[in-house]
Amino acid sequence: MNAQSQIAPPTGMLAELTHRCPLGCPYCSNPLELERAADELDTQTWKRVFSEAAEAGVLHVHLSGGEPCARRDIVELTAHCAAVGLYTNLITSAVGLTRPLFDALVAAGLDHVQLSIQDAEPASADRIAGYDGAFARKREVAAWTTQAGLPLTVNAVMHRANISRAARMVDMAVELGARRIEVAHTQYYGWAMKNRAALMPTREATEKAVADVEALRRKYQGRIVIDHVVPDYHARFPKACMNGWGRRTLNVTPSGKVLPCHAAETIPGLEFWNVREHSIGAAWYDSPAFNAFRGTAWMKEPCVSCERKEIDFGGCRCQALALTGDARNADPICHLSPHHARVQKIAAEEAPAIAPDYIYRRLKAKA
Numbered sequence: 001m002n003a004q005s006q007i008a009p010p011t012g013m014l015a016e017l018t019h020r021c022p023l024g025c026p027y028c029s030n031p032l033e034l035e036r037a038a039d040e041l042d043t044q045t046w047k048r049v050f051s052e053a054a055e056a057g058v059l060h061v062h063l064s065g066g067e068p069c070a071r072r073d074i075v076e077l078t079a080h081c082a083a084v085g086l087y088t089n090l091i092t093s094a095v096g097l098t099r100p101l102f103d104a105l106v107a108a109g110l111d112h113v114q115l116s117i118q119d120a121e122p123a124s125a126d127r128i129a130g131y132d133g134a135f136a137r138k139r140e141v142a143a144w145t146t147q148a149g150l151p152l153t154v155n156a157v158m159h160r161a162n163i164s165r166a167a168r169m170v171d172m173a174v175e176l177g178a179r180r181i182e183v184a185h186t187q188y189y190g191w192a193m194k195n196r197a198a199l200m201p202t203r204e205a206t207e208k209a210v211a212d213v214e215a216l217r218r219k220y221q222g223r224i225v226i227d228h229v230v231p232d233y234h235a236r237f238p239k240a241c242m243n244g245w246g247r248r249t250l251n252v253t254p255s256g257k258v259l260p261c262h263a264a265e266t267i268p269g270l271e272f273w274n275v276r277e278h279s280i281g282a283a284w285y286d287s288p289a290f291n292a293f294r295g296t297a298w299m300k301e302p303c304v305s306c307e308r309k310e311i312d313f314g315g316c317r318c319q320a321l322a323l324t325g326d327a328r329n330a331d332p333i334c335h336l337s338p339h340h341a342r343v344q345k346i347a348a349e350e351a352p353a354i355a356p357d358y359i360y361r362r363l364k365a366k367a
């Protein structure tokens with residue numbers, strides 16, 4: 001039996017078209033080593049990648065970054081995705097997206113817009129983003145999206161500076177006409193790990209925010225879908241990170257590396273294939289990085305004998321590495337992990353009375 005008959009095809013792809021971004025969010029999920037503009041794939045290569053993804057079974061592509069609209073060919077790439085039958089979701093900061101560009105994207109066949117909001121308070125939102133005027137731009141782009149009849153999803157990352165306004169951010173998403181909001185509490189790796197002391201909320205603030213958002217889920221039932229990702233450091237079980245490594249989605253970086261998740265490069269020793277040398281299908285089925293943590297054969301105890309191993313797949317490999325030193329360990333968010341006490345200690349300790357300044361993520365794109 002060859003590998004392809006045992007492994008399900010990918011259904012989703014995150015295309016990080018560029019790491020350039022006008023904003024500087026201190027929890028950005030991009031790697032600390034941002035990829036330079038000079039290393040980005042050219043237009044023809046991205047088009048080939050999208051065609052290969054569609055052939056491999058991918059149904060929806062997230063055009064992301066950085067800020068994807070920093071790419072001059074964003075309209076051409078969107079049109080190509082539509083032509084090969086991919087559902088396109090533009091994940092944007094809104095900054096750098098003009099009305100003519102937005103209209104051109106809609107004409108090219110854009111299907112969906114996903115907009116990040118940093119806070120419900122304008123001044124705080126702009127401080128978190130590291131960009132004056134970002135909040136106002138987001139409201140504008142949300143209005144264009146709903147006027148064009150496109151579905152809008154709002155992303156809200158929760159942390160110390162905005163967690164007391166979690167409910168107001170949900171109200172704001174409803175007011176903007178979003179069909180869905182993802183309320184995600186900060187995941188601590190990369191830039192967020194660098195800023196952990198500045199971002200970590202207290203347990204009380206987290207518990208209140210969780211209760212407030214759950215109450216709004218009942219209030220807004222039928223009006224907006226609320227996806228609420230419970231904060232990691234206060235949970236008993238880990239999330240099924242990426243729905244399992246190499247099970248559904250893949251990520252292509254600006255320079256063409258094919259990754260099982262956006263933080264996979266933090267794990268030393270993994271061999272990633274690049275679209276410059278391999279097709280998307282080959283990278284999915286045969287690359288060493290995808291097969292390193294696929295399924296359950298790589299697991300150690302306590303995961304090996306756990307009844308949840310096909311539910312959460314042992315949690316996040318990158319978090320296991322960051323907090324235990326071994327990517328094959330159970331994610332220490334799990335209360336069954338022998339390293340779980342370290343997570344509890346961090347959650348209890350790292351909310352200092354005065355938060356340090358942010359270390360902004362920087363690889364600037366012109367707004």
Ligand code: SF4
Nearest residue numbers: 021023025028066093
């Ligand atoms: S800096 Fe902010 S807006 Fe830009 S890519 Fe990172 S999270 Fe998204």
Ligand code: SF4
Nearest residue numbers: 303306308309314334
């Ligand atoms: S022991 Fe492993 S498989 Fe079981 S719940 Fe914890 S992380 Fe998941």
